[in-house]
Amino acid sequence: MAEPRFDWESGIDALAPHLAGTKRIGLQVPEGLRPRAPDIVARLAQLSGAEVLLWGEPTFGACDLADRPLSEVGVDALVHLGHLPMPYHADCYAVPVHFVPVQHTGALVLPRKAIARLHELLPEAIGVVTTAQHLHLLGELQERLATAGFAPEVGEGSPRLAAPGQLLGCSSAVARSLDVPGYLYLGTGVFHPLTVALSTGKPVACLDPHSGAVTEADADLFLRQRYAAIAAGGRAQRWAVLFSTQIGQERLALAERLAGELRDAGYEALLIGSIHQSEGQLAGLGIGAAVITACPRVAIEDGPTWSIPLLTVPELQILLGRRDSEPYPFDEFP
Numbered sequence: 001m002a003e004p005r006f007d008w009e010s011g012i013d014a015l016a017p018h019l020a021g022t023k024r025i026g027l028q029v030p031e032g033l034r035p036r037a038p039d040i041v042a043r044l045a046q047l048s049g050a051e052v053l054l055w056g057e058p059t060f061g062a063c064d065l066a067d068r069p070l071s072e073v074g075v076d077a078l079v080h081l082g083h084l085p086m087p088y089h090a091d092c093y094a095v096p097v098h099f100v101p102v103q104h105t106g107a108l109v110l111p112r113k114a115i116a117r118l119h120e121l122l123p124e125a126i127g128v129v130t131t132a133q134h135l136h137l138l139g140e141l142q143e144r145l146a147t148a149g150f151a152p153e154v155g156e157g158s159p160r161l162a163a164p165g166q167l168l169g170c171s172s173a174v175a176r177s178l179d180v181p182g183y184l185y186l187g188t189g190v191f192h193p194l195t196v197a198l199s200t201g202k203p204v205a206c207l208d209p210h211s212g213a214v215t216e217a218d219a220d221l222f223l224r225q226r227y228a229a230i231a232a233g234g235r236a237q238r239w240a241v242l243f244s245t246q247i248g249q250e251r252l253a254l255a256e257r258l259a260g261e262l263r264d265a266g267y268e269a270l271l272i273g274s275i276h277q278s279e280g281q282l283a284g285l286g287i288g289a290a291v292i293t294a295c296p297r298v299a300i301e302d303g304p305t306w307s308i309p310l311l312t313v314p315e316l317q318i319l320l321g322r323r324d325s326e327p328y329p330f331d332e333f334p
Contacts, residue, residue: 006133008033008081011100012043015079018098019048022077026070026095027052028059030082033102044079058276060295061168062086063160063248067094069275084132084166088159089247101132108137108144109212115148117214118184121205125151127178129167129196130186134209138165141186141207153178160248160333167192169297170333172199185217191301193217198330223328225304230319233309236288238268242277244294249333251293258291258316265320279306291316296331 019025025044029037041052053075055066062083070078071094078095082102128145130138138154145152154165155177165174167185175183175196182203185193188210197204197217204217233239239262243255252273259269274281277298282290289309292299296312303310311319314329323329 006033006102007105008036008040008100008102009043011081011102012040012079013047015044015098015100016047018096019044019050019077022048022050024073024075025050025052026055026066026075026078028055028064028066028078028080030059030102033081040081050076059083060276060297061248062099062162063170063295064246064276065093065097065248067097068247071095082133084135084162086160086248087162092247103136104133104209106210108140108209110141110144110207111212114207114212114214118145118205118207119149121214121216122150122182122184122203123180124149125180125182126153127175127180127183128152128154128186129165129172129175129183129192131167131192132163134186135163135166137186137209145184152184153180158334167196169195169300170295170331172196172330172332175200190217191297194219194222194300195330195332198222198328199332201327219328222300226300226315226328227325229303229309229311230315230325233289233311233316233319236267236309238270238286238288240270240272240282240285240287240290242290242292242294243271243273244277245273245275246294249294254313255293258293258313261320261322262316278302279308279310282308299331 041054044052062085067078078097081100085099142152155174156164158173160171169191172195183196185206186209188208193204193206194217197219206215241255241259243252244250255271259271262269291311299310299312312331314331317323318325
């Protein structure tokens with residue numbers, strides 16, 4: 001199978017008229033494109049004649065913009081690759097932000113064996129969801145699924161979403177907007193389809209658009225890990241309540257409330273803020289457990305590698321007896 005290719009060149013080239021007159025441009029690229037960052041910097045500099053400052057922090061989504069810190073060093077604009085804008089905070093940018101789509105350029109791979117496997121895993125009526133880089137394939141996928149006997153639907157989003165069918169790790173609103181008995185996720189990785197499976201309680205199949213491989217989003221191992229983390233958190237005495245300073249992830253009022261609830265329950269609680277959260281930030285503080293009010297991905301994907309329990313907001317509420325433990329509550333942003 002050929003290595004999947006993602007097109008960033010056409011989006012960068014289309015920016016040229018919007019960058020006229022700029023002297024200093026900030027650039028954010030997602031982790032998967034970092035090997036191409038020198039090429040992207042060179043193309044931007046050639047098109048604009050401006051100095052290009054590459055943001056060194058990780059870039060996880062449109063909730064994770066570098067407009068404010070880069071505005072402090074005089075950038076005229078920020079170019080953000082790979083994610084679609086979040087409409088609800090589009091009026092809060094410190095400098096003009098240009099979102100450059102990065103699309104999978106290969107053809108949609110959907111062989112007969114994949115169709116057969118999908119019929120084994122899913123009912124005929126299904127919701128179809130995907131991430132930003134594969135949104136352009138949704139129309140073709142719906143047509144091919146309909147030809148194969150499915151009744152696919154695409155849901156509308158929420159104020160955090162820019163397009164129908166778009167799935168974020170912190171929001172499965174497009175899935176929950178549909179009254180269907182099952183879902184198909186077009187994309188790679190397990191985090192996004194898990195959000196759908198956990199937030200809906202319905203079966204989710206995953207189709208890799210590059211290979212045509214079909215898998216099932218199985219939440220059993222994930223749930224065992226999460227409930228074990230909740231139980232371990234109950235043995236901690238001093239907690240870190242982590243919050244992000246990023247506009248798209250900032251929930252300081254919630255963090256303050258959780259710190260108060262922990263103290264009311266007899267625990268110590270420290271409020272700790274940062275752009276991106278890591279266990280290293282807690283070194284020397286005597287922290288026994290943490291709860292994150294920023295991106296839930298940190299707890300779900302990175303949490304199992306931490307030496308202390310790292311919980312999401314609803315997981316802490318379970319520990320404190322403020323909500324039921326089943327069905328498992330996924331932490332979603334409104």
